[in-house]
Amino acid sequence: MQIQPNEQDKIAVWFGSGLSVREISRHLDRNPSTICRELKRNRFGDGYVAIHAQTLVNKRKIVSRHRHPLKNALVYSYVLEKLKESWTPEQISGRLELENGRSIICRETIYAYVHKDETKDKRLWEYLTLKRKKRKKKYGRKVTRVRIPNRVSIHLRDESIETRETFGHYEGDSVIGRQTKGRVIHTEVEKKTRYLQAIVIDSKSATDTLEAQKQIFTELPAKTVTMDNGLEFTKHEELNRLGIKTFFADPYCSGQRGTNENTNGLIRRYLPKKTSFDNLAQTELDDIVFEINNRPKKVLKFSTPFEALQKELSIIGIAFPNRM
Known part of the structure; x- marks a missing residue:
């Protein structure tokens, strides 16, 4: 007893x-x-x-373990709550293990429950990243080949950038709305912490993109930025003058900037393709970014990008920016 x-x-x-x-x-x-x-x-x-x-x-x-972990009412309610908050099964599983010191439920158990016939009426699959009943093969976004003045290849980056040993290395990109012309979202993701920053800008022009980058890098230190070959990055040399090195991925190789591509995919969960950004307020985008930055990631051992950034800033002695 x-x-x-x-x-x-x-x-x-x-x-x-x-x-x-x-x-x-x-x-x-x-x-x-x-x-x-x-x-x-x-x-x-x-x-x-x-x-x-x-x-x-x-x-x-x-x-405590039941015959099936989801028969534990507390585990079940936690899983359901986090699914509704747009957490992935992997994030839910990893965070439970982090907080309890041992494995509580594996991600495949959650996926299996979401897709099983007995729970289809609950439509839990709608909370998954792609909101599909079945997984679909992914395809990279094509990048238009353009001439970038004094472009420096990604292959000339220091190896420590790829291994994420140091803080301050970013990947930048644009998220396009319904119209190819008009308002877009400029994103920058810090490689080590996976911390996202995003700004709504009036156009995909090089001038607007540069101003967004300057705003972001004024508040957080940047050593390098890696981008694709889009026309919006033709003014990258202005960043060089601020002490920020710029590099460019190979054409049609979005995987070379996987951190940013994957994070933009998270934004698409809130703002699907063909969504117009004409009435998108910066405060609305800030709320989306806040949720993404406070979601645990497996690559961070299920800490959040926000927690990882706080740790890095404390190490280098920089106060956390108010806007963040």
Whole structure:
């Protein structure tokens, strides 16, 4: 029989007064191994505190394994809540493990539940990234070949940029609305932390794009930016004058800027293709960016980009910008 709360109170008093495990077990008419196990599992620092012990017990109850993890009402409600917040099954699984110190439910279990026949009426698949019943093969966006003055190839970047050893290296791109001309979203993603910044601009022109980049890099330090070969980046040398090195991916190789491409895909969950940006307010975009930056990522060991950025800024001694 499990140790009860009133027994935990007595254990705390007796253990604190110096009684041995065998003496406590006699007082409670319990097996000494039961008392020893209780002290080992629910110890607080160098002692034993009843309320802390019960808190640990309750936490273990919440995440205890059932025959099927989703039969645990608390796990089920957590999974459902996070799906509705646009978390992926992988993020849900990883965050549960991070917070509880062990695996609670794997991502494939969540995917299987979402797609099983018995739950199709709940339409849970609509909360998944692509909102499709079946997965569809992905295709990269074509990049128009244009001449960029003094373009520097991505292959000349320092290797440490690719391995994400240092902070301050970005990947930039444009997210296009319904019209090929008109308002667009300029995005910059920091490679190490995966932290996203995005600004609505009036056009995809080189001038508007440059102004957006200057605004972003005024608030957070940048060492390099890697872009595609779009016309909007023809004024990249202005960034060089600010001490920011610029590099360009190979044509038709969006995978070379995978961090930005994947993050833009998250924006598309909120603003699907063919969505007009004519009435998109910056505050609305800020809300989207906030949600993305506060979603855990497997590559960050299920910390969030926001948490990763805070850590990096504290290391280099820079205050967190107010706008972020």
